[in-house]
Amino acid sequence: MKKSVFAVGLVAAISLTSGAAMAADAAAGEKLAKQRCVACHTLEQGGANKVGPNLFNVVERGPNAAEGFNYSKGYADAAAAGFTWTDETLDEYLADPTAFLRHHAKDDKARSKMTFKLPKAEDRADVIAYLHTLK
Numbered sequence: 001m002k003k004s005v006f007a008v009g010l011v012a013a014i015s016l017t018s019g020a021a022m023a024a025d026a027a028a029g030e031k032l033a034k035q036r037c038v039a040c041h042t043l044e045q046g047g048a049n050k051v052g053p054n055l056f057n058v059v060e061r062g063p064n065a066a067e068g069f070n071y072s073k074g075y076a077d078a079a080a081a082g083f084t085w086t087d088e089t090l091d092e093y094l095a096d097p098t099a100f101l102r103h104h105a106k107d108d109k110a111r112s113k114m115t116f117k118l119p120k121a122e123d124r125a126d127v128i129a130y131l132h133t134l135k
């Protein structure tokens, strides 16, 4: 009897913590993007490329696809090797764009033109939830 109560408690605790870890907040992500991404990116449909490409519809558009933007060689190589933007790849990219390119382009000299990292996992989850709304 005691054992089964413990088991039920454990299951509840696990689902609570995983729920919290996955609760990305698109509104918080929008705020963060408007503070930290807009120096280099426009977010609205038809927005211009700046230092970085326009990010409207980036998830469905896929990598390397902003019209008129000159991506770095490492980025083009990584895209040619074949990846899509998922929550996982966006998380890896935003944590460290250069490490992402080295991994996906299989070139340890690749260097991202995006000289910006988002070190906090929670910030990345929020901003990724927001990127999904740009369509």
Ligand code: HEC
Binding pocket: 032, 033, 036, 037, 038, 039, 040, 041, 051, 052, 053, 055, 058, 062, 063, 064, 065, 066, 070, 071, 072, 074, 075, 094, 111, 112, 113, 114, 115, 116, 118, 127
């Ligand atoms: C200092 C300028 C700068 C900042 C700040 C910046 N980026 Fe970037 N970003 C770039 C550049 C430049 C590229 C193109 C990378 C390349 O060609 O290697 C890029 C590329 C990207 C891409 C890939 C776009 C595509 O068309 O495939 C995504 C996604 C992205 N950035 C998201 C973000 C987000 C989200 C933020 C804010 C949290 C951000 N960036 C902040 C400069 C920046």
